[in-house]
Amino acid sequence: MFQKILIANRGEIALRIQRACRELGIPSVAVHSTADAEAMHVRLADESVCIGPPPAKDSYLNIPAILSAALVTGAEAIHPGYGFLAENPRFAEMVEAHGLTFIGPSPAHIRMMGDKIAAKEAMAKLGVPLVPGSNGAVTDVAKARDVATQIGYPVVIKASAGGGGRGMKVAQDAGSLDEAFSIARAEARGAFGNDAVYIEKYLDHPRHIELQVMADDQGNVVHFGERDCSLQRRHQKLLEEAGSPALSAGARDRLGATATAALAKLGYRNAGTLEFLYQDGQFAFIEMNTRLQVEHPVTEMVCGIDLVREQIRIAAGATLDYTQRQISFSGHAIECRITAEDPATFTPTPGRVTAFHAPGGLGVRVDSGLYAGYFVPPYYDSLVAKLIVHAPTRADAISRLRRALEEFAIVGIQTTIPLHQRIVDDPEFQRGDYTIHWLEEFVAR
Numbered sequence: 532m533f534q535k536i537l538i539a540n541r542g543e544i545a546l547r548i549q550r551a552c553r554e555l556g557i558p559s560v561a562v563h564s565t566a567d568a569e570a571m572h573v574r575l576a577d578e579s580v581c582i583g584p585p586p587a588k589d590s591y592l593n594i595p596a597i598l599s600a601a602l603v604t605g606a607e608a609i610h611p612g613y614g615f616l617a618e619n620p621r622f623a624e625m626v627e628a629h630g631l632t633f634i635g636p637s638p639a640h641i642r643m644m645g646d647k648i649a650a651k652e653a654m655a656k657l658g659v660p661l662v663p664g665s666n667g668a669v670t671d672v673a674k675a676r677d678v679a680t681q682i683g684y685p686v687v688i689k690a691s692a693g694g695g696g697r698g699m700k701v702a703q704d705a706g707s708l709d710e711a712f713s714i715a716r717a718e719a720r721g722a723f724g725n726d727a728v729y730i731e732k733y734l735d736h737p738r739h740i741e742l743q744v745m746a747d748d749q750g751n752v753v754h755f756g757e758r759d760c761s762l763q764r765r766h767q768k769l770l771e772e773a774g775s776p777a778l779s780a781g782a783r784d785r786l787g788a789t790a791t792a793a794l795a796k797l798g799y800r801n802a803g804t805l806e807f808l809y810q811d812g813q814f815a816f817i818e819m820n821t822r823l824q825v826e827h828p829v830t831e832m833v834c835g836i837d838l839v840r841e842q843i844r845i846a847a848g849a850t851l852d853y854t855q856r857q858i859s860f861s862g863h864a865i866e867c868r869i870t871a872e873d874p875a876t877f878t879p880t881p882g883r884v885t886a887f888h889a890p891g892g893l894g895v896r897v898d899s900g901l902y903a904g905y906f907v908p909p910y911y912d913s914l915v916a917k918l919i920v921h922a923p924t925r926a927d928a929i930s931r932l933r934r935a936l937e938e939f940a941i942v943g944i945q946t947t948i949p950l951h952q953r954i955v956d957d958p959e960f961q962r963g964d965y966t967i968h969w970l971e972e973f974v975a976r
């Protein structure tokens with residue numbers, strides 16, 4: 532096992548990884564920007580290193596500074612968390628080139644899945660169903676028109692290098708295609724430095740259902756069931772559930788069997804998530820994330836396993852402790868992403884937290900770096916807390932969530948807690964009756 536691990540991240544996920552390290556008896560090194568000197572992940576760290584000024588490009592994305600911090604402190608492995616460098620294949624390669632272990636998949640798999648066109652091609656070859664669309668990149672508007680006519684409108688034009696809900700343009704009809712196509716390419720070039728785009732049918736009532744997988748170096752692959760992440764705003768997730776209110780155990784098993792067989796053939800290693808759109812009983816793959824995800828706790832709650840611990844063990848060469856049959860699902864879990872944003876306009880609300888009280892009690896988990904007196908800096912993602920509840924049934928989980936949201940006090944800055952309270956009280960949400968378009972309409976009501 533590793534003697535020391537460096538955590539190349541901040542906020543709640545840095546704390547989350549620190550906790551897993553501590554339970555494994557492994558000292559960890561926190562890194563931070565000058566803006567985060569007082570952050571909880573630094574305060575609770577065994578050791579910490581300042582890696583640069585506030586802008587992420589100078590600190591949390593500063594590869595030489597992070598590698599130096601690892602070498603100077605004698606860390607043997609680096610956990611990247613999510614965001615920042617987690618899906619940067621160059622970073623994973625450089626970690627390995629410095630004789631350290633990257634806690635995650637191989638750089639080749641990170642690269643393959645980071646290129647969404649390549650990812651779809653690979654999955655199609657492995658027998659995973661896709662959303663109908665162009666086979667590969669579309670480089671001119673005439674081809675775009677052909678593809679769109681063939682699959683039927685509406686269509687979505689996506690950046691191959693896209694992520695985080697960015698780099699997507701919908702064309703409702705032939706009249707809007709040319710413009711959508713050229714905007715999508717220009718935006719992809721600007722945001723990702725790569726103007727490769729592809730086209731998919733834009734589904735009108737899908738759910739976003741994703742599957743958590745874990746694979747070891749010995750070729751064993753298991754899945755930990757699905758998460759329903761259909762509640763999204765601007766293609767970004769806000770509330771996630773495990774399991775999906777729309778999926779039967781049989782459908783989950785079939786999806787799991789297809790996905791794990793595909794990843795075994797690919798020789799994939801460590802944690803990953805396959806994302807699908809699910810409509811009219813059909814699954815269609817959209818992308819794979821080669822890292823731990825924000826919403827991983829709902830899976831942990833229903834499976835009773837620590838996914839970060841598994842990631843670390845596997846990176847150290849250990850074999851998965853269980854077979855698929857030994858993984859069982861118990862109860863229902865829901866996560867609310869609580870952000871420092873105005874709950875009506877979604878304008879970021881950085882500032883000083885003057886009072887903080889986290890809810891507790893049976894089946895309540897709060898992953899957050901907040902505390903009274905903490906200043907939420909304006910430089911980073913606005914996620915400040917994740918509230919996760921677990922209960923025997925979905926109805927019980929909703930009651931527990933309502934109670935926990937009422938107890939939650941974050942004073943001094945506005946957060947999205949009131950929005951989550953409205954969602955929880957909505958009858959359609961309570962029935963589990965929603966698609967990826969539901970929240971956008973709900974917010975506009």
Ligand code: ADP
Pocket residue numbers: 662687693694695696697731732733734735737739763766767806808817818967
């Ligand atoms: P990102 O990497 O930016 O998260 P994804 O490809 O995972 O992009 O898509 C993000 C979200 O956009 C999905 O969860 C879904 O809500 C929506 N979306 C993506 N592709 C389609 C599609 N073909 N039809 C309808 N909605 C889609």
